[in-house]
Amino acid sequence: MSDAITAEGLVKRYGEVTALDGLGFSVPQGSVLALLGPNGAGKTTAVRVLTTLVAPDAGRATVAGCDIVRDARRLRERIGLSGQYAAVDEHLTGAENLEMVGRLYHLGARRSRARARELLERFDLAGAADRPVKGYSGGMRRRIDLAGALVADPPVLFLDEPTTGLDPRARAALWDTISELVAGGSTLLLTTQYMDEADHLADRILVVDHGRAIAHGTPDELKDQVGGNRVAVTVSDAAEMETARQALAWVAVGAMQTAPESLRITVPVTDGPGALREALGRLADEGIRVRDAGLRRPTLDDVYLTLTGHRAPGTDEQAREAVR
Amino acid sequence: MNAFTTTVADGWTIARRDALKIRRSPDLLGSAVMFPIVFVLMFAYVFGSVIEVPGMSYREFLIPGIFVQAVIIGAQTTGYTLTLDLGKGIFDRFRSLPMAPSAVLVGQTVSDLLMNIASLVVMAAMGLVVGWRVHSSPGEAVLGFGLLLLFAYAFSWFTATVALALRTPESFNNIATMVSFPLMFISNAYLDASRLPAPLRVAAEWNPVSTFTQAARELFGNTSSAMAVPDAWPLRHAVPVSLLWIAVLLTVFVPLATRLYKRAVSA
Numbered sequence: 001m002s003d004a005i006t007a008e009g010l011v012k013r014y015g016e017v018t019a020l021d022g023l024g025f026s027v028p029q030g031s032v033l034a035l036l037g038p039n040g041a042g043k044t045t046a047v048r049v050l051t052t053l054v055a056p057d058a059g060r061a062t063v064a065g066c067d068i069v070r071d072a073r074r075l076r077e078r079i080g081l082s083g084q085y086a087a088v089d090e091h092l093t094g095a096e097n098l099e100m101v102g103r104l105y106h107l108g109a110r111r112s113r114a115r116a117r118e119l120l121e122r123f124d125l126a127g128a129a130d131r132p133v134k135g136y137s138g139g140m141r142r143r144i145d146l147a148g149a150l151v152a153d154p155p156v157l158f159l160d161e162p163t164t165g166l167d168p169r170a171r172a173a174l175w176d177t178i179s180e181l182v183a184g185g186s187t188l189l190l191t192t193q194y195m196d197e198a199d200h201l202a203d204r205i206l207v208v209d210h211g212r213a214i215a216h217g218t219p220d221e222l223k224d225q226v227g228g229n230r231v232a233v234t235v236s237d238a239a240e241m242e243t244a245r246q247a248l249a250w251v252a253v254g255a256m257q258t259a260p261e262s263l264r265i266t267v268p269v270t271d272g273p274g275a276l277r278e279a280l281g282r283l284a285d286e287g288i289r290v291r292d293a294g295l296r297r298p299t300l301d302d303v304y305l306t307l308t309g310h311r312a313p314g315t316d317e318q319a320r321e322a323v324r
Numbered sequence: 325m326n327a328f329t330t331t332v333a334d335g336w337t338i339a340r341r342d343a344l345k346i347r348r349s350p351d352l353l354g355s356a357v358m359f360p361i362v363f364v365l366m367f368a369y370v371f372g373s374v375i376e377v378p379g380m381s382y383r384e385f386l387i388p389g390i391f392v393q394a395v396i397i398g399a400q401t402t403g404y405t406l407t408l409d410l411g412k413g414i415f416d417r418f419r420s421l422p423m424a425p426s427a428v429l430v431g432q433t434v435s436d437l438l439m440n441i442a443s444l445v446v447m448a449a450m451g452l453v454v455g456w457r458v459h460s461s462p463g464e465a466v467l468g469f470g471l472l473l474l475f476a477y478a479f480s481w482f483t484a485t486v487a488l489a490l491r492t493p494e495s496f497n498n499i500a501t502m503v504s505f506p507l508m509f510i511s512n513a514y515l516d517a518s519r520l521p522a523p524l525r526v527a528a529e530w531n532p533v534s535t536f537t538q539a540a541r542e543l544f545g546n547t548s549s550a551m552a553v554p555d556a557w558p559l560r561h562a563v564p565v566s567l568l569w570i571a572v573l574l575t576v577f578v579p580l581a582t583r584l585y586k587r588a589v590s591a
Binding site: 048051052053054055073074076077079080081083084085087088089090091092096100101103104105106132148 | 330333334337340341344345348349412413414416417418419420421422423589590
């Protein structure tokens with residue numbers, strides 16, 4: 001199968017800041033690639049370069065067979081972009097927004113109108129079709145923005161942090177929508193700060209740090225690299241931290257993290273529930289009082305910690321929340 | 325479609341969007357229509373009761389000046405709405421579409437022209453109510469409105485340029501107020517500028533607002549032979565000089581705004 005997106009040595013600098021530092025990858029037709037990384041890793045810049053919004057300082061890329069610099073106009077006929085900030089007009093209704101996008105893809109007035117209604121129906125916005133977007137909820141705005149990217153049924157889609165800022169329910173709903181989309185055979189490049197999102201939606205994940213790719217693989221390959229689940233234990237007494245560490249070392253499959261100020265120890269494990277049971281058993285054998293214990297999936301922070309040896313810089317509130 | 329028809333079609337699509345926006349934003353409509361109405365009433369009844377102009381009623385003298393003022397305020401919608409859009413993602417969406425890049429500014433200025441037409445209609449009706457009349461031929465009156473609208477369109481490109489240089493609605497509004505108020509008041513729009521003290525008089529005579537006001541007065545026949553004929557060259561040839569101003573504004577600010585737009589959105 002041929003590649004719908006190819007990028008080679010992309011460089012983009014903003015003054016002193018190097019947003020892209022030789023980023024390269026390819027996305028086979030009909031597959032989903034997630035660019036995973038924290039704020040400032042260069043994900044959004046990568047999307048802006050590939051969708052012709054900014055020109056790269058160096059490097060080459062093609063999307064749907066079109067060069068991003070020389071064939072920009074033809075390229076734009078073949079892509080759909082849904083950005084981080086819902087790019088819809090607040091004063092226009094949902095239907096008017098989509099119709100406008102259709103006209104700007106030069107679908108003609110009648111087809112634009114029909115396509116707008118069809119997408120509103122599909123995205124469960126038919127009831128709000130004739131209301132100004134101003135009154136839409138966050139989730140509805142994302143859906144109308146996503147619908148905007150699909151108006152011309154483009155073969156390649158770019159979604160830049162499609163669920164950032166959404167509540168968990170709206171997020172899950174949007175995941176379902178995106179899954180349905182890619183089942184239809186579109187090629188998708190999506191950026192995200194959330195490991196679980198990449199896991200859920202992507203065929204392959206590219207971990208980006210400081211404008212460079214630092215890891216690449218399927219979600220399973222990546223998680224194996226990071227180590228599957230985590231057992232997180234909080235002890236009651238600071239004096240028991242060291243004993244607890246020794247007891248937990250029996251179940252650890254990688255480096256443990258210790259946070260003395262919060263009395264918490266995080267342990268990478270392979271088998272989830274079994275490891276938790278064993279960890280609690282060993283702590284009980286040592287007579288350690290446990291205030292809190294639980295199992296959690298690896299987060300972006302874990303991926304970062306493992307792959308780069310440093311914590312993810314500038315991860316936003318939600319990512320930090322997920323770590324807690 | 326070739327490049328030209330694409331630009332026209334896309335420009336029209338954007339203009340329709342902007343027109344819908346204006347219709348649904350009471351604040352924009354308010355400043356474009358209500359502001360001049362309030363000014364007509366205030367000047368006609370407050371100033372009108374103390375200011376006298378030789379040989380004609382103050383209200384007839386005033387209305388062409390209010391038309392020019394309405395155009396100057398109305399054209400600021402272009403700059404203001406551009407700064408609002410810059411803060412959102414909508415330009416990214418536009419630029420990811422296979423549309424003509426120039427359509428954004430063309431559409432915005434055209435929709436603001438439509439708004440200015442509406443505003444002038446309201447103004448003219450208001451003027452007729454308070455006693456303004458056209459004393460020239462219908463042809464000249466049409467030319468008068470045509471000139472005002474051309475000015476409105478050209479001035480929209482100027483406010484677009486300022487907005488794209490400043491990029492935030494707050495700073496745009498500050499600058500727009502600071503520039504447009506002296507421009508409107510140090511002119512012959514509300515009073516007979518020949519009676520101002522020397523430095524102010526010279527500034528008023530060369531102020532383009534005075535040129536446009538004088539041109540509008542001539543074309544609507546709101547002049548009086550009892551009034552002193554101004555010496556300043558732009559006022560003696562008000563209609564051709566107005567057309568010259570329009571040509572200059574378009575020649576300078578269409579390319580400048582286009583370049584600044586590209587720079588503002590491609591960061």
